Amino acid sequence: MNASVQAPMETQSEGSLWLVTFADLTAILVAFFVLIYAMSSPLSGRGDASVSGGPGISSVDQAAQQRDARNVQTSSLPTLTVDYLAAVFSDRGLAPIGDSGPLSQKVEHGRLVIRFAPDFAFASDAHTLRPLAGGVVADLSRILSGVANPISVMSAVPSDDWALAFDRADSVAAALRQAGYSRPIERFVTPGLSGDALLLIISDQRGGGA
Missing domain, CATH: 1.20.5 (Single alpha-helices involved in coiled-coils or other helix-helix interfaces)
Known part of the structure; x- marks a missing residue:
């Protein structure tokens, strides 16, 4: 059991x-x-x-990274005095020193101003540079790409045609870009350039130029 x-x-x-x-x-x-x-x-x-x-x-982060990369690239380049740049351009035959002729350069108030006469820079009512003026801009661009000096483009207003003036300033900036210049380019238009069609202004940061 x-x-x-x-x-x-x-x-x-x-x-x-x-x-x-x-x-x-x-x-x-x-x-x-x-x-x-x-x-x-x-x-x-x-x-x-x-x-x-x-x-x-985000796209904001990407833009910040690109801006930082440009800043690093610019900070590694030398900032030359405008007097030295003027001597370089003159020695290479790009622009004679003075204030007359179809193409000239002069240091004014800490800035190097390169002047393009109307007949030299643009054909009548043309939006883009003449071939010879375009070649000068390309040569200047190759030199300026190796320095940190900021540059500006100032276009005259022909016969109160503001749209044409803006187009010309844009075309000069595009010519600089095409030749290799990659940093910011300020563009201005003005009705009073005393007979000049175009100014290319190079500033000297160390000399206090704007």
Whole structure:
């Protein structure tokens, strides 16, 4: 009689032990997955983008990076005095020193001003430079690309045609870009250039030029 009672009790104990073991295993698995989720969630979304350079980087950040790169490039270039640049341009035959002729240069108030006469710079009602003037601008651009001096373009307003003046200033800036100049170029138009069609103004930062 004792043997017959002991057998069902052993079977019942084995079944209970199996249920307890399964429950423990389930609890361990749930805890494991919860732990994995808790560890991975801070690395999702914005975190991945900022670390890996993904789409989470905004256009503002990209523009800032490009601006910083340009600043580093400019800071590594020398800023020459305008008197030295004037001597370089004169020695290379790009622009004679003085204030007369179809093309001339002169240092005024810490700035080097290169003057282009109307007939030399543009044909009548033309938006782009004449070939000879364009060649001079290209040669100037190649030299100015190697220094940090800022430059400006000032175009005269012919016969109150302001649109033509703006187009000419843009075309001169484009000619500088095409020859390799990559830094900012200020552009201005004015009705009073005393007979000049175009001024290319090079500033001396160390000399206080604007």
